[in-house]
Amino acid sequence: xxxxxxxxxxxxxxxxxxxxxxxxxxxxxxxxxxxxxxxxxxxxxxxxxxxxxxxxxxxxxxxxxxxxxxxxxxxxxxxxxxxxxxxxxxxxxxxxxxxxxxxxxxxxxxxxxxxxxxxxxxxxxxxxxxxxxxxxxxxxxxxxxxxxxxxxxxxxxxxxxxxxxxxxxxxxxxxxxxxxxxxxxxxxxxxxxxxxxxxxxxxxxxxxxxxxxxxxxxxxxxxxxxxxxxxxxxxxxxxxxxxxxxxxxxxxxxxxxxxxxxxxxxxxxxxxxxxxxxxxxxxxxxxxxxxxxxxxxxxxxxxxxxxxxxxxxxxxxxxxxxxxxxxx
Numbered sequence: 001x002x003x004x005x006x007x008x009x010x011x012x013x014x015x016x017x018x019x020x021x022x023x024x025x026x027x028x029x030x031x032x033x034x035x036x037x038x039x040x041x042x043x044x045x046x047x048x049x050x051x052x053x054x055x056x057x058x059x060x061x062x063x064x065x066x067x068x069x070x071x072x073x074x075x076x077x078x079x080x081x082x083x084x085x086x087x088x089x090x091x092x093x094x095x096x097x098x099x100x101x102x103x104x105x106x107x108x109x110x111x112x113x114x115x116x117x118x119x120x121x122x123x124x125x126x127x128x129x130x131x132x133x134x135x136x137x138x139x140x141x142x143x144x145x146x147x148x149x150x151x152x153x154x155x156x157x158x159x160x161x162x163x164x165x166x167x168x169x170x171x172x173x174x175x176x177x178x179x180x181x182x183x184x185x186x187x188x189x190x191x192x193x194x195x196x197x198x199x200x201x202x203x204x205x206x207x208x209x210x211x212x213x214x215x216x217x218x219x220x221x222x223x224x225x226x227x228x229x230x231x232x233x234x235x236x237x238x239x240x241x242x243x244x245x246x247x248x249x250x251x252x253x254x255x256x257x258x259x260x261x262x263x264x265x266x267x268x269x270x271x272x273x274x275x276x277x278x279x280x281x282x283x284x285x286x287x288x289x290x291x292x293x294x295x296x297x298x299x300x301x302x303x304x305x306x307x308x309x310x311x312x313x314x315x316x317x318x319x320x321x322x323x324x325x326x327x328x
């Protein structure tokens with residue numbers, strides 16, 4: 001009996017861990033009815049990696065937890081469906097450029113991107129990542145110690161209860177420039193110190209969408225060049241992307257200028273590199289700025305021990321059942 005129970009608990013434990021992993025990674029669907037869309041997330045592992053000391057800022061890239069990064073930039077279609085699900089009803093429509101459903105959403109301010117991320121959290125039963133106020137939720141405040149459930153002294157921008165967030169400076173930098181196979185950094189998001197080949201669109205390895213005519217515009221989010229070593233598209237070129245972090249990295253004011261990274265379709269290779277980081281007002285809406293979403297489901301803060309609660313509960317139930325059977 002003891003052997004059978006052990007095998008049962010082991011099998012249930014593995015199944016529980018599998019269920020949690022399925023929630024943490026992969027493709028997540030948001031919205032409802034005819035206005036649903038999916039976002040694919042890629043695991044950024046190697047927690048506790050060393051900082052890079054060659055890029056900008058310096059140091060950068062050390063992240064002490066596993067997390068997820070959106071494989072693709074946020075598209076116009078995703079913003080349209082946010083507007084249909086929530087924005088129009090609440091008077092919180094996000095405005096953007098209109099190039100096509102699968103084009104990256106540009107002309108979106110940091111404040112609007114934060115509003116979109118808040119909805120990803122609240123529409124799936126979670127808590128808002130960012131403290132936004134004002135008639136259009138276009139003013140960002142810091143979480144403070146009085147916000148006991150949300151406040152994190154190390155990053156007052158981000159609620160510690162959030163599942164979906166804008167990537168911080170370090171999260172973005174690591175996803176773009178760290179190679180998990182070699183545990184080293186590269187100068188470009190193709191895993192090399194040599195710039196990728198410039199293309200107008202496509203998915204071939206070691207390519208990126210840059211050095212194109214301004215009038216061309218960005219490629220579709222799923223055709224924005226080759227993948228990074230972690231398997232993420234468009235971290236170099238296509239459109240520049242908002243970081244969550246203030247440009248000075250202090251995150252000490254809601255109005256602080258935010259970091260922008262990655263370069264756009266019309267930029268030179270320098271703007272794709274780890275040395276290039278721009279600064280913009282969070283209210284700025286530029287035709288070559290977009291964003292992507294990160295997920296903290298797999299971080300230690302969000303899931304202290306994957307499946308442990310389920311497994312321990314099942315262990316307790318199984319143990320109680322075993323004791324009852326022995327007494328009979």
